Amino acid sequence: MPSNTEIAETLLRIRKLMELAGETFYKYTAYERAAATLENAPPVADLLAAGELTTLPGIGKSLAATIEEIVRTGTSAQLELLQQRYPPTIFEVLGVSGIGIKTGAMLFEQYGIGSLTDLERAIDSGVLAEAPRMGPKTIENIRRGILAYRGRLRRTPLPRALRVAHDAITYLEAGPPVHRIEFAGSLRRKEVTVGDIDIVCTSDAAAEVVDHFVRWDRARAVLAEGPTKGSIWLEDGLQIDLRVLPDHLYGNLLQHFTGSREHNIQVREHATRKNLRVSENGILNLETGDVITSRDELGVYAALGMQYIPPELRSGIGEVELALRNEVPELLEVADVRGDFHMHSTWSDGRQTLEEMIAAAAARGYEYHAITDHSPARGVIGCSADELRKQHATLRELGDKYGLRTLWGSEVDILPDGSMDFPDDVLAEMDIVIGSVHSAFRQTRDEMTARLIRAIESPYVTIIGHPTGRTLEGFGGYEFDYDAVFAAAARTGTALEMDGQAKRFDLPANLARRAKMFGVTLTVDSDAHDATQLANIELSIGQARRAGLTRDDVLNARPLEGVLEFVRLKRERVKR
Helix, strand or coil, rough: CCHHHHHHHHHHHHHHHHCCCCCHHHHHHHHHHHHHHHHCCCCCHHHHHCCCCHHHCCCHHHHHHHHHHHHHCCCCHHHHHHHHHCCHHHHHHHCCCCCCHHHHHHHHHHHHHHHHHHHHHHHHHHHHHHHHCCCHHHHHHEEEHHHHHHHHHHHHHHHHHHHHHHHHHHHHHHCCCCCCCEHHHHHCCCCCEEEEEEEEEECCCCCHHHHHHHHHCCEEEEEEEEECEEEECCCCCCCEEEEECCHHHHHHHHHHHHHHHHHHHHHHHHHHHHCEEEEEEEEEECCCCECCCCCHHHHHHHHHCCCCCCCCHHHCCHHHHHCCCCCCCCCCHHHHCCEEECCCCCCCCCCCHHHHHHHHHHCCCCCEEEEEEECCHHHCCCCCCCHHHHHHHHHHHHHHHHHECCCCCCCECCCCCCCCCCHHHCCCCEEEEEEEECCCCCCCHHHHHHHHHHHHHHCCCCEEEECCCCCCCCCCCCCCCCHHHHHHHHHHCEEEECCCCCCECCCCCCCCHHHCCCCCCCCECCCCCCCCHHHHHHHHHHHHHHHHCCHHHHHHHCCCHHHHHHHHHHHHHHHH
C-alpha cells in the first residue's frame, strides 16, 4: 500500500507533465492541491476503507478515481499517456534548481534538452546562452544546480562522511556563536552510505552563521544561501546542508531533519489522527492553533504520545508502533561493550605488533580482547599452528602487563568443503575461534549453505566472521540460505559477527535483525589491522543499533566469565 507521500509524489509528477504539455492552469493546479491535501491527511488506506476520500478538500470524484487507480496499480492511465510525450530523463532537468516548468518546456521543445547530459552539453557549447532569459548569472546558477543534483545521486561511505561532518561542525563552532549543533539525516541514523550531510544548529545570529558556513575554504560551490539555511558542495561532490533556527526549536529541528523519510511519514500520519501537524517549526494543534515546541527530541515524541525512538531505528519498519506501545528496546551502547574479538597483528596482515595492539585495546578500557591472526590458507599472511603456539606464549604476559585478558585465537579459513584450516586438536587449544570464508565465493547457494553449516557445527568455531563476505567496494556477498544458517547458529550456540571494517559492515543490519529473530547471539568487532582501526567497533555498534540489538544479544557485552562459558557450552553441546 503506497503511503500518502508516495501518492502525492505521483500526483505531482502528473501535475508537472500536464504543465509541460500545456494544460490549463486550473487543471494541473488541482493535482497540486490534491497532493498537498494528502500530505496532511489521514492515511489513504483508512479513507478508502471508510469511503471518505472525497470528503477531503480539493478531491472530487475524478481525482479520487485517479488516487484509487494509483493505490491499485502504482500508476495511472493519465500518467502513462503523458510519459509517452517526454523522456523519463526530463525530470532530471526539472530537478535542477533554477529551471522551472516553463523553462524546462522551452528547453525541451526548442532545443531538445531532455536530460542532464543534454543540459550540460548545451552549456558547454554556448547553445544555452542563446536561449531567452539565459544570462551569465542564470547559467552559473544552473551549473550549481547540476552539481547539487549530481551530489544527491552519489553515495558517500559512512566513515568518510562522519569525518567530513565533524570537520564542518568544528569549523562552524569557531564562527558566530551557536547554542547546539549536530549532524542529522542518514548520517545520524548510521546508514552505511549517505547521499549528503545535514547539519542542524541553533543560534541567535542565524544569518551570520550561514554566511560563515558558505565561506568555508573547502566549499567549491555555494548551492544555496538564505537567512536560516545554506548549502555547499565540496570538491568531490559531497553536499552539506545547514539549517539554523532558534534554540527553543532544537528538538523539533533535529527530529525533522534526522528522518528517515519513511519514519517521518508515519509520524505525520499518526499526528494527523490526533489533529496535529508536525514540522521543524513545532507541532501545530489544528483545532486550537497552539504550537508545541521542544528543546529536545524526547519532548517531540512525548507530545505525540510516543516513546522516544533512537535515530538508528527510524527506518519506517515498525518502530512507530513499538513507540506507541512503549516497547522500543534499550539499544546496545558503546559503554556496554567489554571487548573486541577480531583484530590482527604483524604476525599476519596487521600493521602493528602484538604489544602495540594489546596496549591500544587496554587504552580503550577493555576487560578482554582476542588476537586472531590468520590461518595458513591465507598464504604468506597466514600463520602455522606452531607459529600461533609461539604467539600464545607471549599473549598472557602482555595482557597482564597492560591489565586485561588477551584471549588466544585465530581467524581460521572455512575451506570449500566446510572443514576448518586447522585440525580439531589445534582448534581445541585456542580460547576463541573465528571461522571465515575467504575463498571459493562462486559456490552455488546450496554448496555455500552446507559449507557454512558444517563450520557452524564444529564444536570449536565460536564465531562466524563477516558471514556474507560482502564488501561495499562492489562484491555483494556469496549466496546462501540465510534462514538455514541462522537456525544452525542458534541451535549450536555459534555467534555471528557484525564486522565493523568500513569496507564490510557484515552482517548488514537487516540480516542481523533477522538473525536475532532466530535467537542468534551476535558480536560487534573491529577487524582492526592497526590500532587506529580499533575505532571500527563504534561503526559496528551503530549497525547493531540499526538492527535493534540490545546488550543481551551481543556476546562481547558479557563479562569475561560469560564469554568463556559461551565457548564451553558450545563445545559441550556440539560434542554431545
